[in-house]
Amino acid sequence: MEVQIISRKLITPSSPTPPHLQNLKISSLDQLAPYVYVPAIFYYAANGEEYDVKNAEKSLQMQNSLSEILALYYPFAGRCAKDDPFIECNDKGAEFFEAQVNGSLSQLFGDRELETNLKSHLAPHYFDPSNSSPLAVQFNMFECGGIAIGISLTHKIADAFTVFTFINAWTTASRFGVDQVPCPSFELASIFPPRAASRVENIVTIKAVTNNIVTKMFVFDGVAISKLKEATNFSASGSHQSLNYQVTRVKVVIALIWRCLMRLSQARHGCMRPSLMKVPVNLRGKIPQPIPENSCGNLISWAVAQFKPGDESEVKLHELVSRINSGIENAFSNYSKATGDDDLFFLVMDGFRKVSKALIENEVDVYMFGCWCRFPMYEADFGWGKPTLVCGGNSQVPR
Template sequence: MNVQILSRKLITPSSPTPHHLQNLKISWLDQFLSPHNYLPFIFYYPSTGDENNEERSKQLQNSLSEILTIFYPLAGRYIDNNLIIDCNDKGVEYTEAQVSGGLSLLLEGGELETELRNHLAPHPVQPDNSPLVLIQFNMFESGGVAIGLCVTHRVADAYTVFTFVRTWATACKLGVDEVLHAPSFQLPSFFPSRDTISSPNRFIGRNHHKIVVMKRFVFTGAALSKLKAVVSASVNGSHQPTRVEVVTAVIWKTLTMVAQAKHGRLRPSLLSHTFNMRGKIAMPIPDNSCGNFINVALSHFTADDETKVQLHDFVDRVYNGIKNMVSDCARVSSDDELFVMAEKIRIETIKAFTRSEMDLYMFNSWCRMPVYQADFGWGKPGWVSGLYVPGVEMVFLVDTKDGDGIEAWVSLEEDTMLLFQENPDIKAFTGQEL
């Protein structure tokens, strides 16, 4: 398969942003994140047999222009020195591409398709004044389309991205007047930026010379039911594990065993799990707040835990880490309280990352987000995927289309991945990896 770029343009808001909204200060939560990191997604739509892709592209562009009036910061440009988004209506980048072959071949998967997937989303460059959102509309020669999307993490978390995409889809299918809830961009007023925050580039690969590969492991609903039953029998009903808890625990346990095989001993590790704080803190934050409103829940495996290496032990660690974060957030009633909590977590994470004798495992869950609700008028996506990000070791969890299972996108060093994918638990509870 070959991807040929046909056109590239900027889509601007259908009406200008009011003067009083043109300078949006970022929050200190935005400052914590890397300015050069984009959130990439691809939405795949199988052929309906009667598609007019030229008309589809026009509808996408027109509706995108309309919703940029309410998502006005995304059409602006980030100014690093001033810690602001200049909401100047310069627009988002929109690219059309032709792909040889059919989408069905890509959806069948395989190692050779990983590189192709990375060509279905725009590749952002990093100069100042670059667009905050980049979109690529891919038309497959034998039918089907895919929409690749990259949004800078500096101004958006996954909740914001999926809210944006769902709103865009609604406007494209039904008209912008059917968009019922406008996003809120009030987070900077609750959590203003701070001069004391150091450089956000906190996770530069300590083994940057290593080759990192990504594979997808599918935990079906049936497999998760078996896992939850095994864990529930071992924890004596103390709590019913969630799908995310058991998948996280299986992967963490496996990574711990792999590290033991590589180093000849059990190694301490810190698990970092992204946590959506919307609706979780004692402050009047709008539930539809867009921007970055995330923290991380931490769980520990220490030398004292050498006798606790069963799956239910790892489930307990994950559960307790999330429970503690929920409890801590519920007590937060001010900007300063949240900052102290977040800074403590950040310092602990950075220390773990820089300690050669300790492993840090970073997880990000998009489960229960409206990933498969993006119906632009030609049905919901047949699949939604992430992208391979070179050099970054991380685990992303996302619901399967039926909502019962979980896809785990695992990025590891090449030698670690070889051991990981052969682990008995991984082979027993997952489908074919990509």
């Protein structure tokens, strides 16, 4: 199954960005974020017979509504100033690709390995963040009439909350008009001012080593997750422990995968190694600083759980769930005590530094998880129905 790009254009805002907004400072937390494009792919089944015409109309509708929403989300039509803490909101535009896929959605969904391998071709690829649009969209048309919409947005100015807030705003504009969209806020830099380059450490250097990346998909249905939660509670009761927190689906699935990875590491190295599990946490509503509603940018940090050799008896599901829960609670507790932007910045930077040290020294296994649960992914209705499947693509790192 091949994906062929058939058109490429820049979509500019429907109205020019005012001069006083054309140089947007990014926050100190944005400065810590990597230049990584993180894609999301939305799949829509065919819903009409004349799908060639319908899909052309859908593409045009998306382009028009994107132009309108970019007037509100104007930084996404600008360019990142690579060595300076600001976005040039110059209205150069977001990239919009159209692509033809020689296959059907049923073929794709029937072959998990094919779907996994094809994901990297259903969203745009970028390599130079200083010359590329922060936002790129790829409208993929399948022979069956189904479509897949790949949306890539740079992590440098957007966390997951920002990404899905933008997509929700775009779909609202597509269906009802941009007048029905709440105005976003790009004021985080006024609360967390950018730092001088000398004060922002180059904490993590990410290199694209594509030949060492393997992507797999594992599906846990509702019944399987319920059984995992039951097993966790049963294991805890068998150890004469009572869990004073809720065992959520996210925590129990992460714990299971973490446990499997630790066992794989043990088989590879011949001994149990220390490991870190890190998961992003949204700081909105968790810190004392008042944050404007619909604040766009990076306002996340990491919750960390640890495992050390000698704890082999605790490599049980309920023990790992407990560690994950404690890591998240400790993170929120620490950030809730941050009295100002300095405190918050150094707390976040310290978390990055510790993980970076573990990665560089290679004496600790580091497992990084992400979670898109509770985001309104399946509400992304541009006017032709909600998606049948939403998934992340392969994160793209500039070369």
